[in-house]
Amino acid sequence: MKRFMIGMAMGLTVVGLLAGCGRQSAALVTVAGSTAFQPFAEKLAEQFMAMRNDVNITVQGGGSALGIQAARSGTAQIGMADLVQLPPEAAELVSTTVARDGLALIVHPANGVTNLSIEQVRGLFNGTLKNWKEAGGADQSVRVVSREAGSGTRSSFEQTVGGIRLTAEAIIQDSNGTIRETVANDPNTIGYLTHGLLSEKVRAVRVDGVDCTEAAILEGRYKLVRPVFLLTKGAPGGAAKDFIDYVLSPEGQGMIRSYGLLPAK
């Protein structure tokens, strides 16, 4: 009997906890969205929290669309989005450009192709160029790797290249990292990712003769570039504003640059 009462009490406590859990403490900031910017946000959050121990920042991935949605619904105080054009539902949010990002076209290191024209890139991703021979490579069929529908990286890529209607044959992966791994595993693939995540496992090809380098992007010669936005509902305030200010500060921008993204201005 007594034990039963204790059980009931515990049950009620759980219900109480459930009821009371809309809780958002002032010092808690959730940042969610673009998987491409997520690693940077985590590092920035780490450094920011080292200076400000009254603030707790949680960084989640989920993608640009989720970042927009989470910022609108209040699930996250700050949304991260890396789209060339923000969708209409983001109109109600205040966006702050915090970085720019180059999109690198990548192939397996053993692939012979080193340079592609925008036209060829379009052909490869539309499925009209089916053999590497047609783009100056070996006689092997092309396998395209792209991101899933809704991905900010994919829509930015498709918008900057223009006129892409992705072939149905394309293998779909759900993050920059998995694209890189898939390309690194198969000599006949081509994919794209944020240039900050390039590694020796894959090789970036030149686009219209321009290398995907920081200098080329900063000088505006490399075309495949997109902005990174932090989104807030209304003008940022409180700890969220402090964090965004930190990201825009020389220190924050320097850190963004040192890890492969480009500063906002």
Next chain:
Amino acid sequence: MRNTGERIVQNALMLVAFSALASLLLIAVFIFKEGLPFLLRTGLRDFLLSSDWRPQEGHFGIYPMIVSSLWVTFGAMLVGAPLGIACAIFLNEFVPKSVMRVTKPTIELLAGIPSVVYGFIGVIVVAPLIRSHLGGPGLSVLCAAVILGIMILPTVISISVDAIGSVPNSYREGALALGATRWQSVHMVVLKAARSGIVAGVILGMGRAIGETMAVIMVAGNSVKIPHSALDSVRTLTANIALEMGYATGQHRQALFATGIVLFVFIMILNSLAMAAMKKSVK
């Protein structure tokens, strides 16, 4: 006092007893609430039978995912069911009980290996083998079928072993006494008697295969197209949801929940079949 206590306990327990049912309903309600309006707006035929999945342009056809899910599941059955059933027969009929006592738990232990680990092995070991020996991207129907087939082995074996084990010994002895070999007694008598139990095991295995998500995302390649061969890369219903969920808003998101409804219905049909088969085997 004691009687009131008893009555409170009884009512509390009755309430608790509905927790599973309530959860099921809650899940159904929320998945349907998110997906059903979309389904009604788009029309069942356009959603289920169109091959055009371009969420950005407002085209939501999941026919390729349905076909792919069925192919992958069918392939997994082709790999898992014969191996699993053969294994169950061998363990029950051809080895001493002591061997069985060690082997069966070992196999069931393996049911606990996380699916992501199987998926990873698919990417690292199976896909490159397929790519270099059979061609294609490697991440394919075949790769998914092999990995899922292995994943469902413990389920199929465990339930089949129980079904075969519950066939009364007198059946076997009857056959053996008439001069049958062990194998004759197995395929003429034992398998007939255990058939519905084995079928139930296979169906539950199918349920697991069709519902598996992470491993499939890793090994199937996720192309939105109707596969023409086992070497083609495909996207299943589950993969469609998990891949795009994080990035989806508005209609796109509702379409993913509608995909969830389709999956839900598939699973319910499979479960009902399995339960019916189980009931038959109990009789």
Next chain:
Amino acid sequence: MSDPVQISVRNLSVYYGKQHVLRGITLDIPSRHVLGIIGPAGSGKTAFLRTLNRLNDLNPDSRMEGKILMGETEITHSDCDVVSLRKRVGMVFALPVPLPLSIYDNLAYGPRLSGIRKRFQLDEIVERSLKAAVLWEEVKDRLQTSAFRLSGGQQQRLCLARVLAMEPEVVLLDEPCSGLDPISTARIEEALMTLKATHTIVLVTNNTKQAARVADTTAFFLMGELIEVGPTSRLFVAPTDSRTNEYISGRFG
């Protein structure tokens, strides 16, 4: 210890589903008295016993008609508090069923349910009950060991002691010696002879000799009917019904 009570059974019928297992039983059991019930398997003896502590309630298919009075209480009434009834009416089952607890905890199970928590009180009850069941000498040094360690005969006496620990007014025994050897049987009977000075006892047995040895009154059940009841000395010497005669002389059953 309160006064043992008289039990009167009036026109009792019991059904298990569609099966009519007891048909119109009318019977009085005087206080401080041993009633022996004999009869072949399936004659309704056990069903009768289980109506006396309403254990039949556990079987959702069972149903009863008629009336049983235990002292002033109408125990067949739907308002009857079966939990306190069962504390007044203890039962020993055909096969010994020790609970998976120590000897001591088996004995203390009933008293603890009644709210007795003090160690010295429990110690006292345990010792007294074990002595009454003629088991104390054999187990007094190992009260904390599992009850499963006891032999079959000891287990059955443990069950009897466990019943006595509740200080019941009525003790029901359902073929308590059916699985026991003659020596263990003798021990149980020895305990019963002492108990009847203070308790009303109903003993179901398929051993007619045991009924003859222990019971004051004996009743003969056959196919759910009470065929004959009378003083043991008379029933075994001069049964009035031919079926009783046939049963006790071993012609059927």
Next chain:
Amino acid sequence: MRVPPKVTQAIAVALFGGATVLTLAVLVFVIVFVLGKGLPVVSLDFLLQSPREMGKAGGIFPTLVGTFLLPLVAVAIAFPLGVGTSVYLTEYTVESRMTGVIRFGTDCLAGIPSIIFGLFGYIFFVEILQMGWCILSGGLTLAIMVLPTIIRTSEEAIKAVPTSYREVSFSLGATRWETVLKVVLPTALPGIVTGVMLSIGRSIGETAAVIFTAGASLRLPDSLFDSVRTMAVHFYILAREGISIENAYGTAAILIIAVLLVNAVSYGLMNRFIARRTK
């Protein structure tokens, strides 16, 4: 032409034996492969340090904590519900249409794929109840997922308790609840614990449902309202994103050891339970 029975017998043995050996070989390969690649990475530092650079360097300590906490929360919620349900079904009611419906619901719940649980948990706990990605959201989702397992195993265990124990308890004046609490549940405990262990094993290995509800934060959680990353999710992210294949293998090795340990313990308990039952 008829093949002699002796020959078909030999063929059958070879075929089935071959299939069995193949099955075992494949399954053992999976374990040996992962442990072989992963164990060399594992060290005390690996277990006890926090990850650095998203898991490229450092250890996996926060994910160990997450892997420990999530199943704990799940079982803490599912255990009373599951055992309560099975007690009600076995002790407090007779088979009826209602119990049939409850059983059907339980069986259906058992068959639902984890991605659906993930979707539901995300919509219901994370969004509608505004709990966000946190241990509690994930724990509640997992609790629903493992509920059928706990109900079924507890029911089996409770059914295996001899009826005579209940009769004795009732005849000694116990109420139903007292009988359940003092006799039925203690006797059925090993079987119930088996169900709990199986549920923990399943929760540890789960990815799809967890990633949608508990998130994937690498920070050490301060409360139940913080997001965590479990080892399974960590492994998935490390391996998929190619952050560090070595650390992925190391995580997988620890993960497999944890799951096998939990399962082995539960099978040990189950066997002891069966041995006691048949005695």
